[in-house]
Amino acid sequence: MSIAQEIKKRRTFAIISHPDAGKTTLTEKLLLFGGAIQTAGAVKSNKIKKTATSDFMEIEKQRGISVATSVMTFEYKDLLINILDTPGHKDFAEDTYRTLTAVDSVILVIDCVKGVEEQTERLMEVCRMRNTPVIIFINKLDREGQYPFDLLDELEEKLNIRVRPLTWPINMGSAFQGVYSLYEQKLYFFKINKTKVEEDVVEIGLEDEGLPKLLGERDAKQIREDVELIEGVYDTFSETPYQEGRLAPVFFGSAINNFGVKELLDTFCEISPTPQPRPTTVREVAPDEPKFSGFVFKIHANLDPRHRDRIAFLRVCSGKFERGKFFHHVRLDKNVRFSSPFTFMASAKNVLDEGFPGDVIGLYDTGTFKIGDTLTEGENFMFSGIPSFSPEIFKELINLDPMKSKQLEKGIQQLTDEGVAQLFTLELGNRKIVGTVGELQFDVIQYRLEHEYCAKCRWVHMNISKACWITSADQAKLAEFIRLKGNQIGYDKDGNPVFLAESEWMIRMNKENNPAVQFHFTSEFK
Numbered sequence: 001m002s003i004a005q006e007i008k009k010r011r012t013f014a015i016i017s018h019p020d021a022g023k024t025t026l027t028e029k030l031l032l033f034g035g036a037i038q039t040a041g042a043v044k045s046n047k048i049k050k051t052a053t054s055d056f057m058e059i060e061k062q063r064g065i066s067v068a069t070s071v072m073t074f075e076y077k078d079l080l081i082n083i084l085d086t087p088g089h090k091d092f093a094e095d096t097y098r099t100l101t102a103v104d105s106v107i108l109v110i111d112c113v114k115g116v117e118e119q120t121e122r123l124m125e126v127c128r129m130r131n132t133p134v135i136i137f138i139n140k141l142d143r144e145g146q147y148p149f150d151l152l153d154e155l156e157e158k159l160n161i162r163v164r165p166l167t168w169p170i171n172m173g174s175a176f177q178g179v180y181s182l183y184e185q186k187l188y189f190f191k192i193n194k195t196k197v198e199e200d201v202v203e204i205g206l207e208d209e210g211l212p213k214l215l216g217e218r219d220a221k222q223i224r225e226d227v228e229l230i231e232g233v234y235d236t237f238s239e240t241p242y243q244e245g246r247l248a249p250v251f252f253g254s255a256i257n258n259f260g261v262k263e264l265l266d267t268f269c270e271i272s273p274t275p276q277p278r279p280t281t282v283r284e285v286a287p288d289e290p291k292f293s294g295f296v297f298k299i300h301a302n303l304d305p306r307h308r309d310r311i312a313f314l315r316v317c318s319g320k321f322e323r324g325k326f327f328h329h330v331r332l333d334k335n336v337r338f339s340s341p342f343t344f345m346a347s348a349k350n351v352l353d354e355g356f357p358g359d360v361i362g363l364y365d366t367g368t369f370k371i372g373d374t375l376t377e378g379e380n381f382m383f384s385g386i387p388s389f390s391p392e393i394f395k396e397l398i399n400l401d402p403m404k405s406k407q408l409e410k411g412i413q414q415l416t417d418e419g420v421a422q423l424f425t426l427e428l429g430n431r432k433i434v435g436t437v438g439e440l441q442f443d444v445i446q447y448r449l450e451h452e453y454c455a456k457c458r459w460v461h462m463n464i465s466k467a468c469w470i471t472s473a474d475q476a477k478l479a480e481f482i483r484l485k486g487n488q489i490g491y492d493k494d495g496n497p498v499f500l501a502e503s504e505w506m507i508r509m510n511k512e513n514n515p516a517v518q519f520h521f522t523s524e525f526k
């Protein structure tokens, strides 16, 4: 098969949701339809439920599960579909943001009872930044949820995207009858069904006289009215605005009952984008370019503490990846090759000989990779659009055992390479400030430093609320600002200066007083 044909076959997407909306359940049902698994219950949730963490082994176990289910590949209707899992827990939001850089589209799961939740809004902001196409699945229709038109309004308002229902529910909760597919003109009848993949479908137009007999007078009247309203209010669905990330088609269903999932998957196969071009520091790279390129968007530690090796997740962006072939590691300017790269076919790891755009490849790594690293066939560019965002909680890392400072240094370097947290080093005294988006990471880091690197540490809370990357066209002005701010300036892992601000107010004041200095809230800026 040619590279162009391989590209056409591939779909790489992420399922995102607020915790508990049904992401894991939906993933499992998609795999069930794809024939990748035979029974329900095979996909384990990778969510970390605790916010207070006394039981670290539990975190470890849960992290282990999340390696296995980080990427799931299955075949369906001649397509090769890669689902990239994203942690729903807020403390791992950065991990999710980075995963979103490696996909071509997203399915967003909403709980019909809870509507749009906070975490969903933040995830969608990242999708909006990249114009990632989104399909929305409104889940748990077997429960008494919010009025569907209200849900759609809420989606548009809070997620800042136009929506277009493609199916429509007939009641909800205990009276839930099923959904009507507006495009296929089919009625899908709901029944409680937790294990099997089968459907009860009737092909029928809305004007058909048989409708009241099937649904009852009242519901038949209601669905006719609802659809009339939908046709009046919402634009007809078309693929271009969806693919440009401006319009989100909406499906209703109940993942746990396998209901509405097949329509979702079939439509996804029809309309979702094939692997897309990606920006680099030099130019945009198209997937059908003959030369291989790809980037690392996730690094996962090995669970077995006796093996320090890690797994780097590489997204192929162009050309063909080959096992054993030398590729150029751009940041280190050296050639590397991989003897046992693997795929994530249906939860079992398989050695992979060739990979194509859209594929996610697992690479064993002994510390050569950082998040965002680029591999090419000789060219010198780095994939861009994989920024670090300003952390929200900052603590100083204090070494508790002076004999182990080397281990601590190495440990914190490697853990921050994995993207567990961000490290800022102060010039004075080489003090180390660690920034995260959630408290949980500090526990994880402390635990891993001790168990993987034999280094003990404690944390001291810092009065910092934002990290701003600072630049200036006038180098002298920048140097002056850095000198004046002293210990409020840290350096990130790439040596870029960062202003560690106590408050929004401090940032505003410093901006006003230093017009020559630019303040950025992500590590990537033009």
Ligand code: GDP
Binding pocket: 017, 018, 019, 020, 021, 022, 023, 024, 025, 026, 045, 047, 088, 139, 140, 141, 142, 143, 253, 254, 255, 256, 257
């Ligand atoms: P995640 O946190 O988004 O991965 O959510 P899960 O898939 O783990 O689901 C959270 C809870 O919602 C679980 O108890 C599921 O059994 C339940 N759930 C998932 N889908 C449905 C549904 O369609 N109806 C109902 N009533 N519960 C569901």
